[in-house]
Amino acid sequence: MRARHAARVSAVRLMVDPIRCEAVGVCAQLAPGLAELDRWGYPLLPAATLTKSEQRLARRAVRGCPRQALALVSPADQD
């Protein structure tokens, strides 16, 4: 039970709400290598779930986004 809970909590993706995002670009500075900007300044994010160290970077980006457009999303929450 505990193991299953832990596994579910750790499988997360970094996602952007494309309506909120206004291409400020802070995410690319706070999470280099994770959030890359396209040629208009909007972030391209990895489709895969994140490793432990990537999650640390991603959390910084989520907290630092001035538009609050980013979130760590567990695949189980979508649908």
Add this chain to the structure above:
Amino acid sequence: VTSLDDGVRLSRRVPGQRHPADASTARLLLGDVRVARTGPADPIDREDWLAREAWTDHRTHLAARPPGGLWLVDVLESAGLAGHGGGFFPAARKWRSALARPRGGTVVANASESEPISAKDATLLRQRPHLVLDGLALAAETLGAARAVVWLHADDVVTRLVVEDAVAERQRAGLPELAVEVVSGPGTYVAGESSAVEQALTGGPALPMFRGFGPSSRDQRHRPATVVHNVETLARAALLAHNAANAGPQWRAEVSAAGLETVIVTVLTATHRHVMEVPASAAVEQVARAAGWSEVPGAVLLGGYGGMWVSPGDIGDVAIAEPALRTAGAMLGAGIVAPVPAQSCGVAETASIVGYLSESSAGQCGPCLFGLVALASRLDELRIGRIRRSALRRIAEDLQAVRGRGACSHPDGVARLIASALEVFAADFAAHADGQPCESADSAFVPVPAVG
């Protein structure tokens, strides 16, 4: 046309016994109609205006509507009813996820038909408003909804009048049903998207919403759902319900699909649009011929502007039903079949449509807003022969940049259309990239409305 009609009727007839699902309960339209190439679905032929099923006729054709309930979710599921607005999402799954949320939600019959070539939904509502309203009431009862809405396209004045008349007829008949609100939404391309309809009905703008995050969808679970269905989907749900409720036990298995054996399409021709109901087994080429296409087209736009180009050689023999088309790598989308003549220029056709779609972006998501403008201008430059080889590479990059990056699927539809054009019209694109625009580059066969 007649031979296609016969196919439907014959397949429903069982010798010696009255079959519960005869022709009148297996078909949706009263008849095929010709409408102008652009604008609302106003029939060209005078007598087609009279094809309208009054309440009393409706009750003569179909027995009294059964009350909605969980039984209907099972019927929709075993029949495999999917959304006919273009997405073909299973209706039963949509209903089950709404049933997991609190009661008191909203059900919507979406007739906005924002794909400009489509005229099937308005035609269906004008001919058989009560079948659609039956479906809406069944959905409302099954899902415990507090609001039932018919959502229309702004300029479709006639359909609005027909629906209002039908709603009044039902009130006079004293049906124990939820009162139906008739709402005219904007006439824009994205206003028919289901999250845009939902946002508009709760007092917001008719623009798509973002639904991707876990936290917000957790919030949503504690609020009643808004369930948006295309009007054809609701009409088919009503037929399935009628047929299942009125079938004897010996007919149950066979009846499970009665209501899904036809497809309603809008076929574009040089002079008009042909709205027709054909057997689901009819081949794409047969459908085009029945609508008046005697020559073999150069290519066919399937599904709508947010659909895809296909070659007649690849798809001509394939059945018009969504599952068959999907297996063949194509799609039915909003039921649009738009062949273009062999001499048409694929670059011109696609540039004109993408120009419209780019202007139709809600402008909420950067990649869609900027990406579609970039794609539209690149295609237009290619059309007039102003740029060269690098154009195709830039288009490929921009397709990559817009796919999957909007709150709604608008940019994905544009990307699919362009990607299919690059394949189907490869020769046209190569010639244009070489600076040799073709003679027909200034005129497109597929009509595109002005963006208001």
